[in-house]
Amino acid sequence: MSAEISVTYPDGRTVSTVVGPTAGELLRKWNPEGFGPVLAATWDGRPVDLSFVPASSGTLAPLTFRERAGRDILQHSAAHLVAKAIVERIPNALPTAGPPTEEGFYYDFDVRPLTPEDLDAVRAAMDRAVAEDLRFERVEVDRAEAARLAGSNPHKLGYLADIPPGSPVSFYRTGTFLDLCLGPHVPSTKWLAGVHILGFSAITAGGVKDGDPRQRIRGVGFPTKPELAEFLKLRAVAEARDHRTLGQKLELFSFSDEAPGFPFWHPNGMVIVRELERFVSEHYSEDGYREIRTPLMFAKSVFERSGHWEHYRQNMFLTEADGREFGWKPMNCPGAMMIFQSRARSYRELPLRLAEFAPLHRFEPSGTLHGLTRVREFVQDDAHLFVTEEQIEGELVRLLKWIDRAFTTFRLTWSYELSKRPAQFLGDPSEWDRAEAVLEKVLKGSGIEYTTSPGEGAFYAPKIDIHVRDSLGRPWQTGTIQLDYQMPARFGLEYQGADGRLHRPVVIHRTILGTWERFLGVLLEHCDGRLPPWLSPTQVRILPLAERHDAAADQLAGRLRTAHLRVDRAGSDETLSKRVRQAEIDRIPYLIVLGDQEVANATVALRVRGEKGQKTLSESDATARMVRAVEHRSFDP
RNA sequence: GCCACUGUAGCUCAGCCUGGUAGAGCGGCUGAUUCGUAAUCAGCAGGUCGGGGGUUCAAGUCCCUCCAGUGGCUCCA
Numbered sequence: 001m002s003a004e005i006s007v008t009y010p011d012g013r014t015v016s017t018v019v020g021p022t023a024g025e026l027l028r029k030w031n032p033e034g035f036g037p038v039l040a041a042t043w044d045g046r047p048v049d050l051s052f053v054p055a056s057s058g059t060l061a062p063l064t065f066r067e068r069a070g071r072d073i074l075q076h077s078a079a080h081l082v083a084k085a086i087v088e089r090i091p092n093a094l095p096t097a098g099p100p101t102e103e104g105f106y107y108d109f110d111v112r113p114l115t116p117e118d119l120d121a122v123r124a125a126m127d128r129a130v131a132e133d134l135r136f137e138r139v140e141v142d143r144a145e146a147a148r149l150a151g152s153n154p155h156k157l158g159y160l161a162d163i164p165p166g167s168p169v170s171f172y173r174t175g176t177f178l179d180l181c182l183g184p185h186v187p188s189t190k191w192l193a194g195v196h197i198l199g200f201s202a203i204t205a206g207g208v209k210d211g212d213p214r215q216r217i218r219g220v221g222f223p224t225k226p227e228l229a230e231f232l233k234l235r236a237v238a239e240a241r242d243h244r245t246l247g248q249k250l251e252l253f254s255f256s257d258e259a260p261g262f263p264f265w266h267p268n269g270m271v272i273v274r275e276l277e278r279f280v281s282e283h284y285s286e287d288g289y290r291e292i293r294t295p296l297m298f299a300k301s302v303f304e305r306s307g308h309w310e311h312y313r314q315n316m317f318l319t320e321a322d323g324r325e326f327g328w329k330p331m332n333c334p335g336a337m338m339i340f341q342s343r344a345r346s347y348r349e350l351p352l353r354l355a356e357f358a359p360l361h362r363f364e365p366s367g368t369l370h371g372l373t374r375v376r377e378f379v380q381d382d383a384h385l386f387v388t389e390e391q392i393e394g395e396l397v398r399l400l401k402w403i404d405r406a407f408t409t410f411r412l413t414w415s416y417e418l419s420k421r422p423a424q425f426l427g428d429p430s431e432w433d434r435a436e437a438v439l440e441k442v443l444k445g446s447g448i449e450y451t452t453s454p455g456e457g458a459f460y461a462p463k464i465d466i467h468v469r470d471s472l473g474r475p476w477q478t479g480t481i482q483l484d485y486q487m488p489a490r491f492g493l494e495y496q497g498a499d500g501r502l503h504r505p506v507v508i509h510r511t512i513l514g515t516w517e518r519f520l521g522v523l524l525e526h527c528d529g530r531l532p533p534w535l536s537p538t539q540v541r542i543l544p545l546a547e548r549h550d551a552a553a554d555q556l557a558g559r560l561r562t563a564h565l566r567v568d569r570a571g572s573d574e575t576l577s578k579r580v581r582q583a584e585i586d587r588i589p590y591l592i593v594l595g596d597q598e599v600a601n602a603t604v605a606l607r608v609r610g611e612k613g614q615k616t617l618s619e620s621d622a623t624a625r626m627v628r629a630v631e632h633r634s635f636d637p
Numbered sequence: 638g639c640c641a642c643u644g645u646a647g648c649u650c651a652g653c654c655u656g657g658u659a660g661a662g663c664g665g666c667u668g669a670u671u672c673g674u675a676a677u678c679a680g681c682a683g684g685u686c687g688g689g690g691g692u693u694c695a696a697g698u699c700c701c702u703c704c705a706g707u708g709g710c711u712c713c714a
């Protein structure tokens with residue numbers, strides 16, 4: 001009965017013990033001081049409950065919130081608590097699945113549409129359950145018993161059928177609530193005091209378009225209430241940074257009911273767009289790009305040739321003229337192909353880098369529109385590189401360098417994703433394999449970390465996508481680099497090689513910042529509207545202390561404009577404090593106060609955004625400082 | 638596009654549950670104040686309550702519908 005086993009701990013210590021103590025008891029004995037809240041354990045690397053009783057020799061380690069597996073266990077236990085609460089309120093609700101996610105957890109239910117009142121009731125029921133400190137009790141049963149327990153829930157019976165024969169079937173009991181579940185779980189509901197319901201929404205089963213309707217409750221869990229409070233605080237701060245709010249406050253852009261998804265760029269916003277365009281254009285001149293402009297719409301035949309008609313039409317705005325069908329271009333590639341094709345080309349012209357800043361139109365489903373980050377009309381920093389097979393790698397390496405420089409300028413962090421051949425694709429799989437291999441080789445050769453997404457490529461090419469995150473941590477795709485063998489073939493592109501024969505170029509489609517719209521949306525949230533001086537619509541605001549300083553302020557404004565700074569001048573009939581406050585709210589990088597002292601000494605009192613107080617310096621020193629920050633495109637003023 | 642929720646002054650919101658024909662703060666305008674680094678005082682203007690339809694003696698308020706927005710789902714730069 002009292003068989004001896006040996007237990008090995010993470011620090012390498014091994015102890016002998018009789019069979020009987022639980023994982024939790026063994027861990028306490030090993031490290032009585034504890035390591036903060038232990039949620040569960042791993043036994044031979046496999047997650048188990050703290051109530052698990054080791055019956056043979058093995059290794060035992062604690063799982064805390066710091067480990068992803070531990071964190072997931074807490075989230076999943078929280079999901080059980082939500083299910084318990086829902087079933088208590090709506091007895092005929094059928095729980096389906098409730099996994100942990102990147103952010104927290106959710107649980108999907110087959111149930112009538114939920115209401116905000118339901119959510120209040122769920123929150124209250126969860127608080128009660130936490131106060132009652134109910135155990136998560138593991139119940140292992142045989143198949144027949146499992147089928148009986150899952151009983152009235154066809155979804156659970158479905159999951160049961162998916163469990164391989166011979167594998168143990170377990171349920172977890174929390175109070176009166178019983179759920180089919182692999183586990184493990186936290187020991188009891190006391191561990192779930194830091195759980196918060198984020199919201200609910202309707203979804204469709206399996207995430208597919210025509211799936212059965214389900215109700216999803218989303219939440220997030222932390223080991224303690226203070227940690228939850230910290231999370232909620234950060235979240236509130238992030239929400240206050242929403243680019244849609246900032247765009248309105250700073251008068252950058254707006255939208256109208258009568259043009260859903262189409263941004264209106266106000267004067268302040270337009271300054272930023274033009275500066276971004278100038279930033280990119282300067283790089284283009286340095287890096288051998290030529291700029292083009294091609295039609296905003298084409299006859300259907302062009303899109304039939306490019307493949308858009310077959311693969312992208314549902315995302316295009318269509319129109320009709322002269323009895324012919326036209327489409328608004330969703331991408332610039334067809335126009336670029338047609339310019340390449342317009343005359344015979346020599347290998348001496350390659351790589352031919354054609355850039356285009358043209359408005360593109362995509363018919364995005366209404367439910368997907370979101371501020372500036374998902375719109376129906378936008379402009380990309382787009383270019384098409386026509387290259388020989390040998391030039392591909394060199395061009396890609398140049399692009400990766402530009403990405404580094406560009407995103408560093410904005411102090412953004414970004415990540416790479418390699419997207420491979422989708423289900424619907426043009427051309428020959430072997431060409432896709434070749435293109436994918438080249439992209440992979442360049443990424444690896446540059447020592448870049450990236451994720452791989454099979455099936456996520458564009459219909460005409462595999463791609464390297466660039467993602468940045470917004471203030472709520474939601475990732476957004478900005479740039480994309482696509483290696484395309486299809487479009488040149490479909491447009492019959494050719495150049496004459498040194499060998500005198502005709503060859504087909506390869507096309508690299510690339511946009512780096514992505515679209516001005518999405519990029520600016522993310523950037524605004526990133527910096528809370530405190531744009532670097534070179535992008536600020538107003539770079540300097542002059543505050544005359546009193547009316548008698550108005551004339552001097554106007555003259556200074558004129559001189560600063562001559563130095564190519566964007567300047568405005570506040571009126572003098574409000575208090576200085578109020579005008580300084582307004583300038584801070586307007587996120588103006590530089591404030592200059594002019595009073596008797598400054599006028600008398602030809603100095604200015606310069607207040608720099610983000611710095612406390614102000615300093616008095618000569619007008620020329622102040623001007624030089626501001627001009628330098630703007631010209632160097634410094635991130636901070 | 639799907640589901641739920643929301644739509645009141647330029648902005649943020651109260652009023653809606655329990656129908657009796659609109660309210661605050663900020664902003665704007667006017668006047669006073671001329672001030673030394675995050676909100677000076679007073680007055681005035683501003684809304685056919687998202688559009689349409691219905692119920693009712695009476696609709697911002699209740700019902701239907703369309704549009705838009707928000708949160709998710711799917712999709713995507």
